[in-house]
Amino acid sequence: MTKRLFVKGNEAVAMAAIEAGCRYYFGYPITPQSDIPEYLSRELPKLEGEFIQAESEIASINMLLGASATGVRAMTSSSSPGISLKQEGISYMAGSELPGVIVNISRSGPGLGGIDASQADYFQSVKGGGHGGYHVVVLAPASVQEMYDLTMLAFDLADQYRMPAMILADSVIGQMKEGLVANKRPVRDLPAKDWAVRGKGGGEQRVVKSLFLGDGELEAHNWKLHAKYQMLKEQEARWEEYETAGVNLLISAFGSTARIAKTAIMMAREEGLNVGLLRPITLFPFPEKAFLEQTRTCKKVLVIELNTGQMVEDVRLSVAKDAEVSFYGRPPGAGSLPTPEELLEQIKKHY
Numbered sequence: 001m002t003k004r005l006f007v008k009g010n011e012a013v014a015m016a017a018i019e020a021g022c023r024y025y026f027g028y029p030i031t032p033q034s035d036i037p038e039y040l041s042r043e044l045p046k047l048e049g050e051f052i053q054a055e056s057e058i059a060s061i062n063m064l065l066g067a068s069a070t071g072v073r074a075m076t077s078s079s080s081p082g083i084s085l086k087q088e089g090i091s092y093m094a095g096s097e098l099p100g101v102i103v104n105i106s107r108s109g110p111g112l113g114g115i116d117a118s119q120a121d122y123f124q125s126v127k128g129g130g131h132g133g134y135h136v137v138v139l140a141p142a143s144v145q146e147m148y149d150l151t152m153l154a155f156d157l158a159d160q161y162r163m164p165a166m167i168l169a170d171s172v173i174g175q176m177k178e179g180l181v182a183n184k185r186p187v188r189d190l191p192a193k194d195w196a197v198r199g200k201g202g203g204e205q206r207v208v209k210s211l212f213l214g215d216g217e218l219e220a221h222n223w224k225l226h227a228k229y230q231m232l233k234e235q236e237a238r239w240e241e242y243e244t245a246g247v248n249l250l251i252s253a254f255g256s257t258a259r260i261a262k263t264a265i266m267m268a269r270e271e272g273l274n275v276g277l278l279r280p281i282t283l284f285p286f287p288e289k290a291f292l293e294q295t296r297t298c299k300k301v302l303v304i305e306l307n308t309g310q311m312v313e314d315v316r317l318s319v320a321k322d323a324e325v326s327f328y329g330r331p332p333g334a335g336s337l338p339t340p341e342e343l344l345e346q347i348k349k350h351y
Contacts, residue, residue, distance in 0.1 A: 005180045009147040009173045010035035012180055013103055014043070016151035017075050019185050022101070023049030024074035026063035028056060028082060031115045032171035033105035036077045057082040061089030061102075068093065068100040069208045071196030073155055077103035080121050081112065084129070090164055091130030094225070095210030097195075099158035101151070102136070103167045105174035108332030117170040117256060118332040122310035125168050126284040133222060135229050137165035137236070138283040140254045144178035150281070156188045157236060161228055162195070168283060170306070172256035172337070232285045239287040241294075243269065244276035249351050250294055251277045252315055253304040257338075261304050264343035273351055283311070291318035301325045302350045304343060306336060326350050 007015070014036050017025070025044060027037045037053065044051045054060035060076050067074040078086065083104045093100055104125065108118040128134045137157045139150040147169060154165035197206050212218040242262055244250065253261040258279040268275045278294055280287050295301060301323055303312040312327045319325060328346045330336050 002181050005182060006177055007144065007180050008035055008175060008177050009141070009144045009169065010105060010175065011039055012144045012147040013077070013151050013167060014039035015182060016148040017101070017155070018043060018047065019182070020073060020152045020155040021185065022073040022075050022155065023047060024067045024072055025050070025076065026052045026054050026060040026067070026074070027076050027078065028054055028060050030079045030082045032107060032174055033077050033079045033103065035174070036103060036105075057085035058089065061086035061093075064100045064102075065089055065093050065096070065098060068098040069096070069197050071193040073159075075101040075103065077105070079105050079107045080109050080118070081107075083121065083124065087124075087130035090136065091128070091132050091134060092210055093164045094128075094130075094134035094136060095132060096208050097162040097225075098164070098208065099155075099162055100164050101154045101158055101167070102164055103151070104169070106168065106170045108336075114332060115171060116332050116336055117172045117306060118336070119170060119255060119257060119305050120307040120310065120332065121168065122283065122305070122307065125166055126286070126314070134225060135284050136163060137161070137232065138168050139165065140168050140281060140283050141173055142255055142258045142279065144173070144176065144180050146281075147173060148180055148182065152185055156186070156190065159190045159193070160188070161232060163228065168255070170256055229285070233288070236282060237285045237287040237289065238281040239290045240277070240279040240281060241290070242277040242279070244278060244294060246274065247276040247298050248274045248300065249347065250298045250301045251275060251304065251347070252279070252291075252301060252311070253277070254280050254283065254311060257304055257306055260338060260340055261343055263340040264347060267340060267344050268347045273347060275347055275351070280311070286314045286318065288318040291315060292320060295320040295323035299323050300350060302346065303327050304338070304346070305329050307331055
């Protein structure tokens with residue numbers, strides 16, 4: 001029998017990073033993600049890895065850029081205000097086509113905000129929070145097991161497509177404890193890193209850059225990145241469907257909110273309401289085709305988020321033209337997590 005562990009979501013991320021072959025971590029402490037650097041500061045030295053607590057979030061993202069340019073697997077993590085400080089470096093990594101994993105255990109804002117759960121970093125994550133027209137892979141776990149599994153997937157997708165990948169969770173998933181099966185690293189056929197820079201005397205010169213000054217070079221580079229993002233949409237979109245066959249109302253939520261919504265859906269179905277859940281697992285690439293397919297027959301969609309409305313915009317762009325999309329949100333604040341009973345009332349209202 002496979003051994004089950006009882007661990008925090010943040011710890012699951014750190015465990016998965018090590019299993020995925022990450023031996024270099026650069027970060028800075030901030031609540032509610034500090035369990036990740038705490039775990040890695042203890043475990044990486046045992047594996048002859050490197051843990052560096054940088055002087056700032058800006059320094060840590062640029063250390064990640066430098067390490068990833070050499071071809072090693074490396075990671076950083078932070079919470080919302082810290083991720084904001086990393087945005088320029090993330091843009092440089094995307095422009096330089098460098099892999100690397102960034103973990104955001106998000107908290108409330110804007111500004112300093114607070115440490116309670118929030119999903120208001122959706123725009124920042126999926127729309128490219130830094131300058132330029134770029135994207136990063138964004139994975140949204142809804143359980144401790146997914147924190148582990150999707151972190152390993154993030155490293156693989158980053159390497160396969162030569163781009164940053166982000167785990168977007170919140171303090172609920174990061175701080176909660178659940179059962180976890182620590183699976184071995186999955187086997188995936190990945191391209192050779194024949195682009196990685198090497199030291200002096202290491203053979204032919206290799207250059208990693210995001211600066212293209214030749215006539216037409218930058219335009220060509222941006223179209224190349226765009227083509228990569230389109231390929232991601234075709235090949236890597238992921239989602240979960242729960243009781244979606246023949247529903248009259250489709251609920252959509254991601255991360256921790258999806259867990260609460262699923263309980264509300266169970267309660268609604270016990271009362272005879274035909275309701276199901278479509279949960280995006282990849283926020284970029286967004287599962288557009290799944291929403292279009294579901295709304296060919298189900299014309300009512302209710303999007304639930306811990307914010308004032310962000311993912312709902314992508315849902316509206318993805319559904320069939322005659323589908324009606326409603327929204328229910330809870331911005332961060334005291335008691336911001338909705339109860340299943342509260343969501344059940346919203347289901348009845350929009351059914």
